[in-house]
Amino acid sequence: MEINKQEQLSLYHKYLGNFKPGRNILSPIRDEKTPSFCVFYKGDKYLWYDFGIQQGGDINSLMKRMGNTPLYALNKIDIIKSLPVENKYEYDIEETSFSHESLTYWNEYNIPLEILKIFNVGVVKTLYLKKEKKKIIIASSRYYNPIYIYKYLSSQNHCTGILNNYEDNLLHWKIYCPSGKPFKWKSNLHGLWIDGYNIIPDNISTLIITKSRKDVMVLHTLGYHAISFNSEVININVEFFKLLKNRFKNIYILYDNDETGIKNAKRLAEKFNIICKYIPHNMECKDISDVVKKHGKKTAIKIVNHLFYGINN
Numbered sequence: 382m383e384i385n386k387q388e389q390l391s392l393y394h395k396y397l398g399n400f401k402p403g404r405n406i407l408s409p410i411r412d413e414k415t416p417s418f419c420v421f422y423k424g425d426k427y428l429w430y431d432f433g434i435q436q437g438g439d440i441n442s443l444m445k446r447m448g449n450t451p452l453y454a455l456n457k458i459d460i461i462k463s464l465p466v467e468n469k470y471e472y473d474i475e476e477t478s479f480s481h482e483s484l485t486y487w488n489e490y491n492i493p494l495e496i497l498k499i500f501n502v503g504v505v506k507t508l509y510l511k512k513e514k515k516k517i518i519i520a521s522s523r524y525y526n527p528i529y530i531y532k533y534l535s536s537q538n539h540c541t542g543i544l545n546n547y548e549d550n551l552l553h554w555k556i557y558c559p560s561g562k563p564f565k566w567k568s569n570l571h572g573l574w575i576d577g578y579n580i581i582p583d584n585i586s587t588l589i590i591t592k593s594r595k596d597v598m599v600l601h602t603l604g605y606h607a608i609s610f611n612s613e614v615i616n617i618n619v620e621f622f623k624l625l626k627n628r629f630k631n632i633y634i635l636y637d638n639d640e641t642g643i644k645n646a647k648r649l650a651e652k653f654n655i656i657c658k659y660i661p662h663n664m665e666c667k668d669i670s671d672v673v674k675k676h677g678k679k680t681a682i683k684i685v686n687h688l689f690y691g692i693n694n
Contacts, residue, residue: 389427391641392440393420398561408433409564410446412518472569473516474530474554477506483527486559489674492598499580500598501532505556508567520556520563531555531594533574555611573618574611581606586630587689590649592637592668599670600635603682605689607635613645622653633658633689637667658688 390402400406400420408418408431417432430437438446479494483504487497497503505528509516522528533553555568576594589607591597600607610617613636625632634649636642638659646657664684666672672681 398565407563471511473509475507476503482524490670491673491678503530505530526560529557570611575608577608588629588632589635591635595670
């Protein structure tokens, strides 16, 4: 199904961060110091062009160039079916230890180093694209622009057989650049993956489904147990949801309170008969992480307690 120009632009922003169409930004598909990559509107769609390599295309071609699954299965931005196709691009990731500078970002959300270790969050020193016999630098962390890696290991995932076809004991990953430079997200994930499930104690009766690993970690520091999927708009496996309902007495959705978050929360709620909750708009925050950053941990606890009144574990 075709999507309108605003939905196309939303997808570019999701993967490239904030930018103004028509103005050059740093290329997300190669390393450069001078911006030479542009997203622009032509005809009935937003297109991209990289002047450095004199190549361009639409959002699908960009996703392929960035090593992500192309969004052929997009249905009005509500549903993205991940295609089980082999990633044609191979990457090498050189990690480094957390420094004071790379911890600063997480400290804003009251997430300490020990929580980052529990949730398998690391720091990328350099990301390389392997092309033929060469390794091309795609991105490197700087003290003013750290890059993080969310790690996924099939053998540590209690639901591997339900979620995807990976039984390979290999590292799968999602790379996160908070600044959006040179890109916002990059991953080698296909299918449905979850964050937080394998660390929830057996005796917990209430589960919150939120939209990101960061929100899962924030809720963990506030005393709540949560999971997130690797995309807010991905199709959720019915068998996996049966597993959740058999394990947890109460299941709630806490997605962003923006248009996309509300639409996708309602989609899940209607499909699986669960309850949606949202951060109040008067907080001027779209998610629980923003509440902690803007208003502090004590206020965030009050907000969550109010949203899930009567939850004791």
